[in-house]
Amino acid sequence: ADAADDQELTLHPKICAKSHQMVTKNTGRKKVFESLYNVHATYAAKRKQREAKLEKENAKTCTFRPQLCKQSFHDMYARLPDDQADDMDYVLWLLEVLCHSILEQPSVSSDESSKLFTFCDGFSTQLAASRPDLRMYFVLLHVLLLFRTGDVVRAGPLVQELETLTQQYPTLLPSTWRHLPALLHLQVNAYYNPTAAISMSSSLLSALQSDARDSPPFLWFDAHLTICHLLDAQGRYGEVGHLATELLRVVDLPNVARSGRHTSMRTAVHILLAKYAHAVNCMDDAINHVNAAFALILEDTPQWPQLSDVHLMHMMGLLEVATAMSCFPLPKAGAPPAVVQPFFPDDNLLEFAAGVLRDTNLRALIYNGPSKEVRAKWLWGTQCLGLVGTYPDMDTLRSYMLSVLQDCLELSTSSINCSNITAEIMVLFGPKLIEFGRLDEGERTLTNALKIAMHTKNLKLQVQIMIEVHASCGRKDQVKAQSVVADKFAKKLESLARKVDRALENHAVHTQLLTWKVQETST
Numbered sequence: 001a002d003a004a005d006d007q008e009l010t011l012h013p014k015i016c017a018k019s020h021q022m023v024t025k026n027t028g029r030k031k032v033f034e035s036l037y038n039v040h041a042t043y044a045a046k047r048k049q050r051e052a053k054l055e056k057e058n059a060k061t062c063t064f065r066p067q068l069c070k071q072s073f074h075d076m077y078a079r080l081p082d083d084q085a086d087d088m089d090y091v092l093w094l095l096e097v098l099c100h101s102i103l104e105q106p107s108v109s110s111d112e113s114s115k116l117f118t119f120c121d122g123f124s125t126q127l128a129a130s131r132p133d134l135r136m137y138f139v140l141l142h143v144l145l146l147f148r149t150g151d152v153v154r155a156g157p158l159v160q161e162l163e164t165l166t167q168q169y170p171t172l173l174p175s176t177w178r179h180l181p182a183l184l185h186l187q188v189n190a191y192y193n194p195t196a197a198i199s200m201s202s203s204l205l206s207a208l209q210s211d212a213r214d215s216p217p218f219l220w221f222d223a224h225l226t227i228c229h230l231l232d233a234q235g236r237y238g239e240v241g242h243l244a245t246e247l248l249r250v251v252d253l254p255n256v257a258r259s260g261r262h263t264s265m266r267t268a269v270h271i272l273l274a275k276y277a278h279a280v281n282c283m284d285d286a287i288n289h290v291n292a293a294f295a296l297i298l299e300d301t302p303q304w305p306q307l308s309d310v311h312l313m314h315m316m317g318l319l320e321v322a323t324a325m326s327c328f329p330l331p332k333a334g335a336p337p338a339v340v341q342p343f344f345p346d347d348n349l350l351e352f353a354a355g356v357l358r359d360t361n362l363r364a365l366i367y368n369g370p371s372k373e374v375r376a377k378w379l380w381g382t383q384c385l386g387l388v389g390t391y392p393d394m395d396t397l398r399s400y401m402l403s404v405l406q407d408c409l410e411l412s413t414s415s416i417n418c419s420n421i422t423a424e425i426m427v428l429f430g431p432k433l434i435e436f437g438r439l440d441e442g443e444r445t446l447t448n449a450l451k452i453a454m455h456t457k458n459l460k461l462q463v464q465i466m467i468e469v470h471a472s473c474g475r476k477d478q479v480k481a482q483s484v485v486a487d488k489f490a491k492k493l494e495s496l497a498r499k500v501d502r503a504l505e506n507h508a509v510h511t512q513l514l515t516w517k518v519q520e521t522s523t
Contacts, residue, residue, distance in 0.1 A: 092134075095120055099141050106308035108148050108370055117142050133172050136165045143184055148309050150373030152191050153417045159184045176219075179207055183223050191418040194230050194456045201227045218261060221250055225268055232275050233420055235459035235496055237503035240276055245509055247272070248516055264310050266517070267296045271317040273513050278321055279460075280500050281328045283346050285514040290318055290352060292518050305362040309371065315356065316377040322346075322353035323384035327463055330497035337490035340470045343463075350385065357382050372415035379408035380421070383428050405429045420461065423452040427465055434472065443472055459499070463492050 099120060102113050117138075124131070124138040139162050146155035163181045166173060173180065182204050189197035205227070208220045224243050231240045250256060251265050274289035297311045298304070307315065325343040345353075356362065357378075366378045383405055405428055412422045426449035433442030446468050453461040466489040473482035504510055 095123070096137075099138070103141065103144060103148075106310075107306075108145065108309060113145055113149070113370075117145055132165060132169050136162065136169070136172055139165070140180070147187070148371070150371040150375075151415050152188060152373070153415055155184075156188050156192075156417075159188050176211070179204065179211070179219055179223075182207070183219050183226075186223060187226055190226050190230055191416060191421075194233060194420065194458075198227065198230050198234075201230075217250055217253075217256075218259075221247065221256075221265060224250075225272065228272055229275075232272075232279065233459075233461075234457045235279070235499045237276060237279055237499055238506065240272075241503055241506060241509045241513055244269070244272060244276065244513055248512070263296055263300045264314075267293045267300075267311070267314050268317075269516070270296070271314060271321065273516060274318070274321045275324075276503075277514055278324055278326070278346070278349075280503055280510075281326070281330075282514055283326070283348070285518075286321065286346070287348055287352075288514075288518045290321055290349065293318060294352075305359060305365055307362075307365065309369075312366065312369065312371065312374050315362075316374055316381070319353055319356060319377065319381035322349040322356075323381050324349075325460070325464060327460060327493065327496060330500060331490070331493055332497070337487070338493045340467060340486050340489050342467055345384070353381060353385055357385055372411050373418075376408050376411035376416060376421065376425075379405070379411075380425055380428070383408070405432060419452050419456050420458055423449045423456070423458070423461055423465075426452075427461070427468060431468055431471075434475075446472065459492060459496055463489065463496065466492065 095116075098116055102108055102116065120138045121142060124135040128135040139158050143155050143158050143162065146152070146158070159181065163185060166178070166181045170178075186197055186201060186204055189200065201223070204223055208217075208223055211217070211220070224247055228240050228243050228247070231237075231243070247269050251262070251269055256262055256265065270289045270293035274286045274293065277283070277286035277289060293314065297307070297314055301307055301311060323345050326346050327343050331338045344350075363378070366374055369375070405425060409422065409425045409429060412418060412425055416422075426445050430442045430445035430449065433439075433445060435442075446465060450462065450465045450469065453465055466485055470482055470485045470489065473479075473485060
Protein backbone atom coordinates (compact mmCIF):
# COMPACT_ATOMS: atom_id res chain seq x y z
CA ALA A 1 0.00 0.00 0.00
CA ASP A 2 1.31 3.45 -0.89
CA ALA A 3 0.70 6.80 0.77
CA ALA A 4 -2.36 7.40 -1.38
CA ASP A 5 -4.09 4.53 0.38
CA ASP A 6 -4.34 6.70 3.47
CA GLN A 7 -6.68 9.11 1.69
CA GLU A 8 -10.36 8.76 0.93
CA LEU A 9 -10.94 7.80 -2.70
CA THR A 10 -13.66 9.39 -4.82
CA LEU A 11 -14.41 8.51 -8.39
CA HIS A 12 -15.13 10.45 -11.53
CA PRO A 13 -18.54 9.46 -13.00
CA LYS A 14 -16.95 8.65 -16.37
CA ILE A 15 -14.61 6.26 -14.62
CA CYS A 16 -17.63 4.69 -12.95
CA ALA A 17 -19.35 4.24 -16.30
CA LYS A 18 -16.24 2.65 -17.75
CA SER A 19 -16.05 0.35 -14.75
CA HIS A 20 -19.63 -0.74 -15.29
CA GLN A 21 -18.94 -1.53 -18.92
CA MET A 22 -16.03 -3.70 -17.93
CA VAL A 23 -17.87 -5.44 -15.11
CA THR A 24 -21.10 -6.17 -16.98
CA LYS A 25 -19.62 -7.48 -20.19
CA ASN A 26 -19.39 -11.23 -20.22
CA THR A 27 -15.61 -11.31 -20.46
CA GLY A 28 -15.28 -8.60 -17.83
CA ARG A 29 -17.63 -10.51 -15.55
CA LYS A 30 -15.38 -13.52 -15.78
CA LYS A 31 -12.43 -11.42 -14.69
CA VAL A 32 -14.33 -10.19 -11.66
CA PHE A 33 -15.26 -13.72 -10.66
CA GLU A 34 -11.68 -14.89 -10.99
CA SER A 35 -10.02 -11.88 -9.33
CA LEU A 36 -11.83 -9.31 -7.22
CA TYR A 37 -8.82 -7.04 -7.44
CA ASN A 38 -8.98 -6.33 -11.15
CA VAL A 39 -11.57 -3.60 -10.77
CA HIS A 40 -9.66 -2.11 -7.88
CA ALA A 41 -6.47 -1.89 -9.90
CA THR A 42 -8.26 -0.06 -12.70
CA TYR A 43 -9.26 2.73 -10.38
CA ALA A 44 -6.01 2.87 -8.45
CA ALA A 45 -4.36 4.00 -11.69
CA LYS A 46 -6.87 6.83 -12.04
CA ARG A 47 -6.84 8.28 -8.52
CA LYS A 48 -6.07 11.81 -9.71
CA GLN A 49 -9.03 11.99 -12.10
CA ARG A 50 -11.39 13.60 -9.65
CA GLU A 51 -14.15 15.95 -10.50
CA ALA A 52 -14.42 18.98 -8.23
CA LYS A 53 -18.12 18.58 -7.57
CA LEU A 54 -17.81 14.87 -6.81
CA GLU A 55 -14.84 15.50 -4.55
CA LYS A 56 -16.74 18.17 -2.63
CA GLU A 57 -20.13 16.48 -2.29
CA ASN A 58 -19.17 12.84 -2.28
CA ALA A 59 -15.75 12.81 -0.65
CA LYS A 60 -16.55 9.81 1.51
CA THR A 61 -18.57 7.71 -0.88
CA CYS A 62 -16.13 4.86 -1.21
CA THR A 63 -12.69 3.64 -0.22
CA PHE A 64 -10.81 0.61 -1.37
CA ARG A 65 -9.67 -0.23 2.10
CA PRO A 66 -12.33 -2.77 3.19
CA GLN A 67 -12.01 -1.88 6.86
CA LEU A 68 -13.25 1.66 6.10
CA CYS A 69 -16.37 0.57 4.19
CA LYS A 70 -18.65 0.94 7.20
CA GLN A 71 -21.46 3.06 5.77
CA SER A 72 -24.59 1.33 4.58
CA PHE A 73 -25.53 1.49 0.93
CA HIS A 74 -28.45 3.75 1.84
CA ASP A 75 -26.09 6.23 3.52
CA MET A 76 -23.74 6.23 0.55
CA TYR A 77 -26.54 6.48 -1.98
CA ALA A 78 -28.02 9.45 -0.10
CA ARG A 79 -24.70 11.31 -0.42
CA LEU A 80 -24.58 11.06 -4.19
CA PRO A 81 -24.96 14.27 -6.19
CA ASP A 82 -28.34 14.59 -7.91
CA ASP A 83 -26.86 14.02 -11.35
CA GLN A 84 -25.45 10.65 -10.23
CA ALA A 85 -28.35 9.38 -8.11
CA ASP A 86 -30.18 8.30 -11.27
CA ASP A 87 -27.05 6.89 -12.90
CA MET A 88 -27.72 3.14 -12.68
CA ASP A 89 -24.24 2.40 -13.97
CA TYR A 90 -22.74 4.14 -10.99
CA VAL A 91 -25.22 2.63 -8.53
CA LEU A 92 -24.53 -0.88 -9.81
CA TRP A 93 -20.79 -0.37 -9.64
CA LEU A 94 -21.08 0.99 -6.10
CA LEU A 95 -23.08 -2.06 -5.01
CA GLU A 96 -20.52 -4.43 -6.49
CA VAL A 97 -17.56 -2.71 -4.85
CA LEU A 98 -19.29 -2.59 -1.46
CA CYS A 99 -20.20 -6.29 -1.63
CA HIS A 100 -16.65 -7.23 -2.57
CA SER A 101 -15.27 -4.96 0.14
CA ILE A 102 -17.34 -6.76 2.76
CA LEU A 103 -16.46 -10.24 1.53
CA GLU A 104 -12.76 -9.38 1.35
CA GLN A 105 -12.65 -8.43 5.03
CA PRO A 106 -11.15 -11.09 7.33
CA SER A 107 -14.25 -10.76 9.54
CA VAL A 108 -17.68 -9.62 8.45
CA SER A 109 -20.18 -7.55 10.39
CA SER A 110 -23.60 -9.19 10.37
CA ASP A 111 -25.53 -5.91 10.66
CA GLU A 112 -23.58 -4.12 7.95
CA SER A 113 -23.58 -7.04 5.53
CA SER A 114 -27.19 -8.06 6.13
CA LYS A 115 -28.62 -4.67 5.14
CA LEU A 116 -26.49 -4.36 2.03
CA PHE A 117 -27.05 -7.89 0.75
CA THR A 118 -30.77 -7.72 1.49
CA PHE A 119 -30.95 -4.61 -0.68
CA CYS A 120 -28.91 -6.30 -3.42
CA ASP A 121 -31.21 -9.31 -3.28
CA GLY A 122 -34.29 -7.17 -3.91
CA PHE A 123 -32.50 -5.03 -6.48
CA SER A 124 -31.32 -8.01 -8.56
CA THR A 125 -34.67 -9.81 -8.20
CA GLN A 126 -36.45 -6.89 -9.86
CA LEU A 127 -34.02 -7.08 -12.78
CA ALA A 128 -33.83 -10.89 -12.94
CA ALA A 129 -35.75 -11.20 -16.22
CA SER A 130 -33.71 -8.61 -18.11
CA ARG A 131 -30.40 -9.14 -16.30
CA PRO A 132 -30.00 -12.80 -15.31
CA ASP A 133 -26.25 -12.26 -15.11
CA LEU A 134 -26.77 -9.62 -12.43
CA ARG A 135 -29.10 -11.89 -10.47
CA MET A 136 -26.65 -14.79 -10.66
CA TYR A 137 -23.84 -12.49 -9.56
CA PHE A 138 -25.57 -11.25 -6.41
CA VAL A 139 -27.01 -14.66 -5.53
CA LEU A 140 -23.50 -16.09 -5.58
CA LEU A 141 -22.12 -13.28 -3.43
CA HIS A 142 -25.02 -13.69 -0.99
CA VAL A 143 -24.42 -17.43 -0.65
CA LEU A 144 -20.75 -16.82 0.12
CA LEU A 145 -21.77 -14.34 2.81
CA LEU A 146 -24.31 -16.71 4.38
CA PHE A 147 -21.72 -19.46 4.63
CA ARG A 148 -19.45 -16.96 6.37
CA THR A 149 -22.17 -16.10 8.90
CA GLY A 150 -23.29 -19.70 9.45
CA ASP A 151 -26.78 -19.14 8.00
CA VAL A 152 -26.83 -22.39 6.05
CA VAL A 153 -30.63 -22.62 6.20
CA ARG A 154 -30.96 -19.31 4.34
CA ALA A 155 -28.24 -20.29 1.89
CA GLY A 156 -30.05 -23.46 0.76
CA PRO A 157 -32.79 -21.86 -1.40
CA LEU A 158 -30.28 -19.44 -2.94
CA VAL A 159 -28.02 -22.34 -3.93
CA GLN A 160 -31.00 -24.00 -5.63
CA GLU A 161 -31.74 -20.76 -7.48
CA LEU A 162 -28.10 -20.50 -8.53
CA GLU A 163 -28.22 -24.02 -9.97
CA THR A 164 -31.41 -23.18 -11.87
CA LEU A 165 -29.89 -20.00 -13.30
CA THR A 166 -26.78 -21.91 -14.33
CA GLN A 167 -28.89 -24.46 -16.20
CA GLN A 168 -30.91 -21.73 -17.93
CA TYR A 169 -27.86 -19.61 -18.80
CA PRO A 170 -24.89 -22.01 -18.98
CA THR A 171 -22.47 -19.46 -20.45
CA LEU A 172 -22.77 -16.78 -17.77
CA LEU A 173 -20.29 -18.31 -15.34
CA PRO A 174 -16.65 -18.47 -16.45
CA SER A 175 -15.47 -21.95 -17.33
CA THR A 176 -13.27 -22.26 -14.24
CA TRP A 177 -16.32 -21.64 -12.04
CA ARG A 178 -18.93 -23.75 -13.82
CA HIS A 179 -18.85 -26.39 -11.07
CA LEU A 180 -19.29 -23.87 -8.25
CA PRO A 181 -23.11 -24.29 -7.98
CA ALA A 182 -22.70 -28.07 -7.68
CA LEU A 183 -20.03 -27.61 -5.01
CA LEU A 184 -22.25 -25.26 -3.01
CA HIS A 185 -25.11 -27.77 -3.34
CA LEU A 186 -22.79 -30.49 -2.02
CA GLN A 187 -21.78 -28.32 0.94
CA VAL A 188 -25.38 -27.50 1.86
CA ASN A 189 -26.33 -31.19 1.65
CA ALA A 190 -23.30 -32.06 3.76
CA TYR A 191 -25.00 -30.26 6.64
CA TYR A 192 -28.51 -31.66 6.59
CA ASN A 193 -28.23 -34.86 4.53
CA PRO A 194 -24.65 -36.24 4.58
CA THR A 195 -25.66 -39.55 2.99
CA ALA A 196 -27.16 -37.79 -0.03
CA ALA A 197 -24.10 -35.54 -0.24
CA ILE A 198 -21.79 -38.54 -0.49
CA SER A 199 -24.03 -40.08 -3.15
CA MET A 200 -23.80 -36.98 -5.33
CA SER A 201 -20.09 -36.46 -4.75
CA SER A 202 -18.74 -38.95 -7.30
CA SER A 203 -20.12 -37.07 -10.31
CA LEU A 204 -18.75 -33.76 -9.01
CA LEU A 205 -15.31 -35.22 -8.32
CA SER A 206 -15.22 -36.73 -11.79
CA ALA A 207 -16.16 -33.41 -13.39
CA LEU A 208 -13.58 -31.49 -11.37
CA GLN A 209 -10.90 -34.05 -12.19
CA SER A 210 -11.34 -33.39 -15.91
CA ASP A 211 -10.82 -29.64 -15.55
CA ALA A 212 -7.58 -28.05 -16.67
CA ARG A 213 -5.30 -27.05 -13.80
CA ASP A 214 -4.14 -23.70 -15.18
CA SER A 215 -5.31 -21.89 -12.04
CA PRO A 216 -5.19 -23.01 -8.39
CA PRO A 217 -7.75 -25.83 -7.97
CA PHE A 218 -9.69 -24.24 -5.12
CA LEU A 219 -13.04 -25.80 -6.06
CA TRP A 220 -11.40 -29.21 -6.37
CA PHE A 221 -9.83 -28.78 -2.93
CA ASP A 222 -13.05 -27.65 -1.24
CA ALA A 223 -15.02 -30.54 -2.73
CA HIS A 224 -12.47 -33.15 -1.64
CA LEU A 225 -12.16 -31.67 1.85
CA THR A 226 -15.95 -31.66 2.32
CA ILE A 227 -16.21 -35.28 1.21
CA CYS A 228 -13.33 -36.35 3.47
CA HIS A 229 -15.14 -34.99 6.53
CA LEU A 230 -18.33 -36.79 5.49
CA LEU A 231 -16.49 -40.09 5.05
CA ASP A 232 -14.74 -39.60 8.40
CA ALA A 233 -18.10 -39.24 10.17
CA GLN A 234 -19.20 -42.57 8.66
CA GLY A 235 -16.00 -44.29 9.76
CA ARG A 236 -14.78 -44.86 6.19
CA TYR A 237 -11.19 -44.13 7.14
CA GLY A 238 -9.59 -46.03 4.27
CA GLU A 239 -11.38 -43.81 1.76
CA VAL A 240 -10.45 -40.74 3.80
CA GLY A 241 -6.82 -41.77 3.55
CA HIS A 242 -6.98 -42.19 -0.22
CA LEU A 243 -8.59 -38.78 -0.83
CA ALA A 244 -6.41 -37.06 1.76
CA THR A 245 -3.24 -38.01 -0.11
CA GLU A 246 -4.64 -36.11 -3.10
CA LEU A 247 -5.21 -33.08 -0.88
CA LEU A 248 -1.59 -33.17 0.27
CA ARG A 249 -0.42 -33.16 -3.34
CA VAL A 250 -2.62 -30.21 -4.29
CA VAL A 251 -1.65 -28.08 -1.28
CA ASP A 252 2.01 -28.47 -2.29
CA LEU A 253 1.44 -27.22 -5.86
CA PRO A 254 3.45 -24.04 -6.62
CA ASN A 255 0.42 -22.02 -7.76
CA VAL A 256 -1.41 -22.94 -4.54
CA ALA A 257 1.61 -22.08 -2.40
CA ARG A 258 1.67 -18.61 -3.96
CA SER A 259 -2.02 -17.99 -3.34
CA GLY A 260 -3.60 -16.15 -0.44
CA ARG A 261 -5.44 -19.32 0.60
CA HIS A 262 -2.33 -21.44 1.15
CA THR A 263 -2.14 -21.06 4.94
CA SER A 264 -5.85 -21.71 5.34
CA MET A 265 -5.68 -24.80 3.13
CA ARG A 266 -2.72 -26.22 5.04
CA THR A 267 -4.51 -25.58 8.33
CA ALA A 268 -7.63 -27.36 7.07
CA VAL A 269 -5.58 -30.37 5.97
CA HIS A 270 -3.84 -30.63 9.36
CA ILE A 271 -7.26 -30.62 11.06
CA LEU A 272 -8.49 -33.39 8.76
CA LEU A 273 -5.35 -35.43 9.44
CA ALA A 274 -5.77 -34.87 13.19
CA LYS A 275 -9.29 -36.34 12.92
CA TYR A 276 -7.95 -39.28 10.93
CA ALA A 277 -5.15 -39.97 13.42
CA HIS A 278 -7.58 -39.71 16.33
CA ALA A 279 -9.98 -42.13 14.64
CA VAL A 280 -7.32 -44.82 14.21
CA ASN A 281 -5.99 -44.32 17.77
CA CYS A 282 -2.71 -42.62 16.86
CA MET A 283 -3.14 -39.98 19.56
CA ASP A 284 0.42 -38.66 19.53
CA ASP A 285 0.10 -37.99 15.81
CA ALA A 286 -3.32 -36.40 16.32
CA ILE A 287 -1.74 -34.05 18.87
CA ASN A 288 1.06 -33.23 16.41
CA HIS A 289 -1.43 -32.23 13.72
CA VAL A 290 -3.52 -30.22 16.20
CA ASN A 291 -0.38 -28.35 17.24
CA ALA A 292 0.62 -27.83 13.60
CA ALA A 293 -2.79 -26.39 12.71
CA PHE A 294 -2.82 -24.15 15.77
CA ALA A 295 0.68 -22.88 14.95
CA LEU A 296 -0.46 -21.89 11.45
CA ILE A 297 -3.48 -20.07 12.90
CA LEU A 298 -1.26 -18.14 15.32
CA GLU A 299 1.21 -17.33 12.55
CA ASP A 300 -1.59 -15.89 10.42
CA THR A 301 -3.17 -13.89 13.28
CA PRO A 302 -1.40 -10.55 13.92
CA GLN A 303 -3.14 -9.98 17.26
CA TRP A 304 -4.73 -12.74 19.31
CA PRO A 305 -7.62 -13.40 19.55
CA GLN A 306 -8.73 -11.28 16.57
CA LEU A 307 -9.13 -14.30 14.34
CA SER A 308 -10.48 -14.14 10.82
CA ASP A 309 -13.77 -15.89 10.11
CA VAL A 310 -12.01 -18.80 8.43
CA HIS A 311 -9.65 -19.31 11.37
CA LEU A 312 -12.56 -19.22 13.82
CA MET A 313 -14.01 -22.15 11.90
CA HIS A 314 -10.62 -23.84 12.05
CA MET A 315 -10.61 -23.38 15.83
CA MET A 316 -13.99 -25.11 15.97
CA GLY A 317 -12.50 -27.97 13.97
CA LEU A 318 -9.69 -28.27 16.51
CA LEU A 319 -12.23 -28.28 19.35
CA GLU A 320 -14.11 -31.06 17.60
CA VAL A 321 -10.96 -33.19 17.50
CA ALA A 322 -9.95 -32.34 21.06
CA THR A 323 -13.34 -33.20 22.59
CA ALA A 324 -14.06 -36.31 20.50
CA MET A 325 -14.38 -39.54 22.46
CA SER A 326 -11.74 -42.20 21.96
CA CYS A 327 -13.43 -45.54 21.22
CA PHE A 328 -10.50 -47.69 22.29
CA PRO A 329 -9.63 -50.42 22.90
CA LEU A 330 -11.66 -51.85 20.04
CA PRO A 331 -12.60 -55.56 20.08
CA LYS A 332 -10.46 -58.05 18.22
CA ALA A 333 -11.89 -60.62 15.82
CA GLY A 334 -13.26 -63.62 17.73
CA ALA A 335 -13.09 -61.87 21.09
CA PRO A 336 -16.08 -61.88 23.49
CA PRO A 337 -18.64 -59.10 22.93
CA ALA A 338 -17.57 -55.71 24.21
CA VAL A 339 -18.98 -54.56 27.52
CA VAL A 340 -20.95 -51.33 27.36
CA GLN A 341 -18.85 -48.69 29.05
CA PRO A 342 -18.44 -44.94 28.59
CA PHE A 343 -15.65 -43.61 26.40
CA PHE A 344 -13.85 -40.33 27.04
CA PRO A 345 -11.71 -37.85 25.07
CA ASP A 346 -7.94 -38.16 25.18
CA ASP A 347 -6.56 -36.38 28.26
CA ASN A 348 -3.90 -34.39 26.39
CA LEU A 349 -6.30 -33.24 23.69
CA LEU A 350 -8.87 -32.35 26.33
CA GLU A 351 -6.26 -30.18 28.00
CA PHE A 352 -5.84 -28.30 24.71
CA ALA A 353 -9.62 -27.81 24.51
CA ALA A 354 -9.67 -26.54 28.09
CA GLY A 355 -7.02 -23.94 27.28
CA VAL A 356 -9.00 -22.68 24.31
CA LEU A 357 -12.36 -22.65 26.08
CA ARG A 358 -10.95 -20.77 29.08
CA ASP A 359 -9.90 -17.87 26.83
CA THR A 360 -12.42 -15.19 27.80
CA ASN A 361 -11.33 -12.83 25.01
CA LEU A 362 -11.86 -15.49 22.37
CA ARG A 363 -15.20 -16.37 23.94
CA ALA A 364 -16.30 -12.73 23.72
CA LEU A 365 -15.25 -12.59 20.06
CA ILE A 366 -17.37 -15.64 19.29
CA TYR A 367 -20.41 -14.55 21.29
CA ASN A 368 -20.36 -11.14 19.59
CA GLY A 369 -19.44 -12.47 16.15
CA PRO A 370 -21.73 -13.02 13.18
CA SER A 371 -21.41 -16.79 12.76
CA LYS A 372 -24.20 -18.82 14.33
CA GLU A 373 -22.39 -22.02 13.42
CA VAL A 374 -19.25 -21.00 15.31
CA ARG A 375 -21.33 -20.00 18.34
CA ALA A 376 -23.20 -23.32 18.38
CA LYS A 377 -20.00 -25.34 18.08
CA TRP A 378 -18.33 -23.27 20.80
CA LEU A 379 -21.24 -23.92 23.17
CA TRP A 380 -21.18 -27.60 22.29
CA GLY A 381 -17.43 -27.83 22.98
CA THR A 382 -17.90 -25.97 26.25
CA GLN A 383 -20.49 -28.48 27.41
CA CYS A 384 -18.33 -31.43 26.36
CA LEU A 385 -15.63 -30.10 28.66
CA GLY A 386 -18.16 -29.23 31.36
CA LEU A 387 -19.09 -32.91 31.63
CA VAL A 388 -15.56 -33.83 32.71
CA GLY A 389 -14.98 -33.46 36.43
CA THR A 390 -11.25 -32.80 36.21
CA TYR A 391 -11.71 -29.11 35.40
CA PRO A 392 -12.95 -27.44 38.59
CA ASP A 393 -12.64 -23.97 37.08
CA MET A 394 -15.37 -24.99 34.63
CA ASP A 395 -17.80 -25.95 37.41
CA THR A 396 -19.82 -22.80 36.85
CA LEU A 397 -20.83 -24.21 33.47
CA ARG A 398 -22.63 -27.14 35.03
CA SER A 399 -25.17 -25.01 36.86
CA TYR A 400 -26.64 -23.64 33.63
CA MET A 401 -25.66 -26.38 31.21
CA LEU A 402 -29.26 -27.20 30.34
CA SER A 403 -30.08 -23.68 29.16
CA VAL A 404 -26.82 -23.38 27.23
CA LEU A 405 -27.44 -26.70 25.48
CA GLN A 406 -30.95 -25.55 24.62
CA ASP A 407 -29.57 -22.35 23.08
CA CYS A 408 -27.02 -24.43 21.20
CA LEU A 409 -29.71 -26.77 19.88
CA GLU A 410 -31.88 -23.86 18.74
CA LEU A 411 -28.95 -22.34 16.86
CA SER A 412 -28.21 -25.67 15.21
CA THR A 413 -31.75 -26.35 14.05
CA SER A 414 -32.77 -22.82 13.04
CA SER A 415 -29.62 -21.60 11.29
CA ILE A 416 -27.29 -24.49 10.53
CA ASN A 417 -29.72 -27.37 9.95
CA CYS A 418 -26.82 -29.79 10.37
CA SER A 419 -28.03 -33.27 11.23
CA ASN A 420 -24.75 -34.45 12.76
CA ILE A 421 -24.24 -31.30 14.86
CA THR A 422 -27.86 -31.45 16.02
CA ALA A 423 -27.51 -35.11 17.02
CA GLU A 424 -24.24 -34.45 18.87
CA ILE A 425 -25.91 -31.69 20.89
CA MET A 426 -28.91 -33.94 21.59
CA VAL A 427 -26.58 -36.61 22.98
CA LEU A 428 -25.47 -34.09 25.60
CA PHE A 429 -28.94 -32.63 26.01
CA GLY A 430 -30.82 -35.90 26.62
CA PRO A 431 -28.89 -37.03 29.73
CA LYS A 432 -29.11 -33.52 31.22
CA LEU A 433 -32.90 -33.57 30.82
CA ILE A 434 -32.98 -36.94 32.58
CA GLU A 435 -30.72 -35.60 35.32
CA PHE A 436 -33.13 -32.71 35.89
CA GLY A 437 -36.06 -35.10 36.24
CA ARG A 438 -37.47 -34.70 32.73
CA LEU A 439 -37.17 -38.41 32.01
CA ASP A 440 -39.54 -38.75 29.06
CA GLU A 441 -38.09 -35.71 27.28
CA GLY A 442 -34.55 -36.96 27.83
CA GLU A 443 -35.25 -40.43 26.46
CA ARG A 444 -37.16 -39.00 23.50
CA THR A 445 -34.21 -36.71 22.76
CA LEU A 446 -31.79 -39.65 22.78
CA THR A 447 -34.11 -41.70 20.56
CA ASN A 448 -34.34 -38.89 18.03
CA ALA A 449 -30.57 -38.43 18.12
CA LEU A 450 -30.09 -42.12 17.38
CA LYS A 451 -32.48 -41.92 14.42
CA ILE A 452 -30.46 -39.03 12.99
CA ALA A 453 -27.15 -40.84 13.55
CA MET A 454 -28.51 -43.97 11.84
CA HIS A 455 -29.70 -41.91 8.87
CA THR A 456 -26.36 -40.12 8.51
CA LYS A 457 -24.46 -43.39 9.20
CA ASN A 458 -22.35 -41.60 11.83
CA LEU A 459 -20.85 -44.68 13.44
CA LYS A 460 -19.05 -43.16 16.44
CA LEU A 461 -22.07 -41.04 17.25
CA GLN A 462 -24.24 -44.17 17.22
CA VAL A 463 -21.86 -45.78 19.70
CA GLN A 464 -21.98 -42.74 21.97
CA ILE A 465 -25.79 -42.63 21.91
CA MET A 466 -26.08 -46.35 22.65
CA ILE A 467 -23.98 -45.86 25.78
CA GLU A 468 -26.49 -43.27 27.01
CA VAL A 469 -29.51 -45.38 26.00
CA HIS A 470 -28.02 -48.40 27.79
CA ALA A 471 -27.61 -46.34 30.96
CA SER A 472 -31.17 -45.04 30.64
CA CYS A 473 -32.53 -48.60 30.37
CA GLY A 474 -30.54 -49.55 33.45
CA ARG A 475 -32.07 -46.74 35.48
CA LYS A 476 -35.54 -48.10 34.68
CA ASP A 477 -34.56 -51.76 35.27
CA GLN A 478 -35.40 -52.62 31.66
CA VAL A 479 -33.15 -55.68 31.53
CA LYS A 480 -34.33 -57.02 28.16
CA ALA A 481 -34.05 -53.65 26.42
CA GLN A 482 -30.65 -53.13 27.98
CA SER A 483 -29.49 -56.49 26.61
CA VAL A 484 -30.68 -55.58 23.10
CA VAL A 485 -28.80 -52.28 23.24
CA ALA A 486 -25.67 -54.08 24.49
CA ASP A 487 -25.76 -56.46 21.50
CA LYS A 488 -26.13 -53.58 19.05
CA PHE A 489 -23.34 -51.69 20.81
CA ALA A 490 -21.00 -54.67 20.42
CA LYS A 491 -21.80 -54.96 16.70
CA LYS A 492 -21.17 -51.25 16.14
CA LEU A 493 -17.79 -51.48 17.85
CA GLU A 494 -16.88 -54.53 15.76
CA SER A 495 -17.82 -52.61 12.61
CA LEU A 496 -15.70 -49.67 13.74
CA ALA A 497 -12.77 -52.02 14.44
CA ARG A 498 -12.97 -53.48 10.92
CA LYS A 499 -12.98 -50.01 9.36
CA VAL A 500 -9.92 -48.98 11.37
CA ASP A 501 -8.07 -52.19 10.40
CA ARG A 502 -8.80 -51.59 6.71
CA ALA A 503 -7.39 -48.08 6.95
CA LEU A 504 -4.20 -49.36 8.57
CA GLU A 505 -3.64 -51.98 5.87
CA ASN A 506 -2.27 -49.35 3.48
CA HIS A 507 0.84 -48.66 5.52
CA ALA A 508 2.44 -46.24 3.05
CA VAL A 509 -0.61 -43.97 2.92
CA HIS A 510 -1.10 -44.20 6.68
CA THR A 511 2.50 -43.15 7.37
CA GLN A 512 2.35 -40.29 4.87
CA LEU A 513 -0.79 -38.86 6.48
CA LEU A 514 0.55 -39.03 10.01
CA THR A 515 3.85 -37.31 9.26
CA TRP A 516 2.88 -34.70 6.64
CA LYS A 517 4.61 -31.36 7.35
CA VAL A 518 4.36 -31.82 11.12
CA GLN A 519 7.97 -30.83 11.72
CA GLU A 520 7.61 -27.63 9.69
CA THR A 521 5.09 -26.16 12.13
CA SER A 522 6.06 -27.79 15.41
CA THR A 523 8.95 -25.51 16.29
